[in-house]
Amino acid sequence: MLCEECGKNQAEVLMTTVVNGQSATRHLCRECLKKYQAGDLQALLAAILSTMAGKLQETDEETPDIICPKCGETYAEFQKTGMLGCAECYQAFRKELAPVITRVQGRSQHAGRRPPVSEEEQARQTKMEELRSLMEAAVAEENFEEAARLRDELRAMTPAREAKA
Amino acid sequence: MSEIVVSSRVRLARNYEDLPFRNKITKEQSEECVRRTLEALRPLPQPYTFLPLKGMEANEKKALVEAHLISPDLMEHEETAAALIRDDEKISVLMNEEDHLRIQGFTLGENLNDAAECAFSIDDALQEQLSFAFDPQWGYLTACPTNAGTGLRASVMLHLPMLTAQKQMGKVNQIAAKLGLTLRGIYGEGSEAQGNLYQLSNQVTLGKTEKEIIDAVAATARQMAEMERIYRHKAEDKDAVAFEDQLFRSYGLLTNARRMPIKEFMAHWSNLRLGAALGKLPVSLKTCDALLTAAQPAHVQKAAGTALNDKDLDAYRSELIRNALV
Ligand SMILES: [Zn+2]
Ligand SMILES: [Zn+2]
Numbered sequence: 001m002l003c004e005e006c007g008k009n010q011a012e013v014l015m016t017t018v019v020n021g022q023s024a025t026r027h028l029c030r031e032c033l034k035k036y037q038a039g040d041l042q043a044l045l046a047a048i049l050s051t052m053a054g055k056l057q058e059t060d061e062e063t064p065d066i067i068c069p070k071c072g073e074t075y076a077e078f079q080k081t082g083m084l085g086c087a088e089c090y091q092a093f094r095k096e097l098a099p100v101i102t103r104v105q106g107r108s109q110h111a112g113r114r115p116p117v118s119e120e121e122q123a124r125q126t127k128m129e130e131l132r133s134l135m136e137a138a139v140a141e142e143n144f145e146e147a148a149r150l151r152d153e154l155r156a157m158t159p160a161r162e163a164k165a
Numbered sequence: 166m167s168e169i170v171v172s173s174r175v176r177l178a179r180n181y182e183d184l185p186f187r188n189k190i191t192k193e194q195s196e197e198c199v200r201r202t203l204e205a206l207r208p209l210p211q212p213y214t215f216l217p218l219k220g221m222e223a224n225e226k227k228a229l230v231e232a233h234l235i236s237p238d239l240m241e242h243e244e245t246a247a248a249l250i251r252d253d254e255k256i257s258v259l260m261n262e263e264d265h266l267r268i269q270g271f272t273l274g275e276n277l278n279d280a281a282e283c284a285f286s287i288d289d290a291l292q293e294q295l296s297f298a299f300d301p302q303w304g305y306l307t308a309c310p311t312n313a314g315t316g317l318r319a320s321v322m323l324h325l326p327m328l329t330a331q332k333q334m335g336k337v338n339q340i341a342a343k344l345g346l347t348l349r350g351i352y353g354e355g356s357e358a359q360g361n362l363y364q365l366s367n368q369v370t371l372g373k374t375e376k377e378i379i380d381a382v383a384a385t386a387r388q389m390a391e392m393e394r395i396y397r398h399k400a401e402d403k404d405a406v407a408f409e410d411q412l413f414r415s416y417g418l419l420t421n422a423r424r425m426p427i428k429e430f431m432a433h434w435s436n437l438r439l440g441a442a443l444g445k446l447p448v449s450l451k452t453c454d455a456l457l458t459a460a461q462p463a464h465v466q467k468a469a470g471t472a473l474n475d476k477d478l479d480a481y482r483s484e485l486i487r488n489a490l491v
Contacts, residue, residue, distance in 0.1 A: 071189040085189040087298030107372025110304030112315045
């Protein structure tokens with residue numbers, strides 16, 4: 001049989017991949033196998049991106065390309081290279097990236113190390129926790145006017161990025 | 166453990182919040198990346214060497230790759246790429262690679278925790294003063310989303326001669342894949358693993374803590390080492406003379422040959438290390454592992470001091486090997 005990746009060479013090996021607890025087997029030629037072994041997840045990502053791109057085109061061809069306002073990278077560029085242009089790209093392409101990242105990584109929420117929190121940020125978080133408990137108390141006392149005021153104050157303190165998420 | 170696990174490595178991918186990633190970065194911004202990294206790491210207590218790739222001799226760069234101190238990928242960006250290497254070679258910080266920073270911790274034998282501590286110490290020192298791109302959901306942001314989250318790659322180098330000889334690597338590969346890990350040959354191309362040396366590492370970087378990732382790689386490495394040990398005993402039990410004969414033949418060749426091509430060296434080196442691990446050959450593991458790097462092409466070329474053709478290179482390699490072993 002022919003290689004399922006390139007469709008040109010004779011398939012010589014059976015490759016098993018396990019992503020997200022689901023295993024898949026594919027018949028590959030030596031050349032294509034090398035690509036997978038060398039590129040780790042990168043080749044897999046490219047494969048996923050190209051299938052997703054195909055699907056997107058089928059459903060609505062008129063979709064204008066999304067552009068990162070900071071570095072000017074387009075989503076189409078990312079689909080071609082698998083590389084993002086800057087940290088802001090993750091925000092600009094958030095909706096499109098989310099299913100791709102979840103599929104490649106198997107999970108969608110970071111765990112582990114974080115940047116140290118500045119004193120300013122620490123103070124902001126403490127203040128927000130205070131406001132939140134005051135608001136809950138106000139609701140419990142049926143003081144809805146006060147609760148609404150606290151809610152607005154809380155909203156004003158939430159950075160745009162967190163509010164979106 | 167070190168009779169099977171040769172070394173451990175932990176790598177962290179980090180990017181500065183305000184600078185574009187590799188595809189969009191300008192030369193000036195790349196220089197800024199190097200400048201601020203060096204500035205922030207200046208107060209580190211131990212001696213480091215700073216190596217900008219630009220202008221470095223081609224063989225020198227290859228030798229750094231052979232010693233795993235820089236990545237082949239770093240060489241592709243030599244206009245702006247640089248490395249900061251601690252003099253004991255346990256820490257290296259690569260700048261302007263696929264990500265702004267690749268922080269690597271390294272130890273001999275199985276000690277991923279130690280390697281991780283090395284990498285984290287640099288990460289901490291940098292984060293105290295500078296801001297990395299970070300997202301509450303996706304963790305540390307990287308040029309390629311396959312590295313986002315912890316940005317951590319934990320890997321161990323395993324010497325698995327008997328599992329390879331007994332055609333068990335397919336099975337071993339499946340064990341790795343089931344656990345979300347990958348196993349690949351370190352030397353040689355494609356499915357061929359020269360020297361029977363393999364790298365086991367994690368694929369997924371998001372959603373698990375650094376400790377969970379490291380523990381998974383370490384536990385799997387231990388499991389594979391145990392399998393290898395069993396097959397070593399089996400081979401010896403089956404025909405002890407044949408087993409020793411194979412080891413001593415390689416030792417004989419390495420200590421007598423007058424021309425040693427790299428591929429042939431790698432095959433005999435595997436037997437040499439196996440013999441050293443089992444205490445059957447008069448050579449230490451330390452000597453074996455040092456020789457592995459010292460006999461690679463750019464290292465031989467460097468030791469010779471002058472440009473050698475392939476035949477002379479093989480002759481000089483055989484001399485280096487004899488000097489190390491006899
Ligand atoms: Zn193919
Ligand atoms: Zn961008």
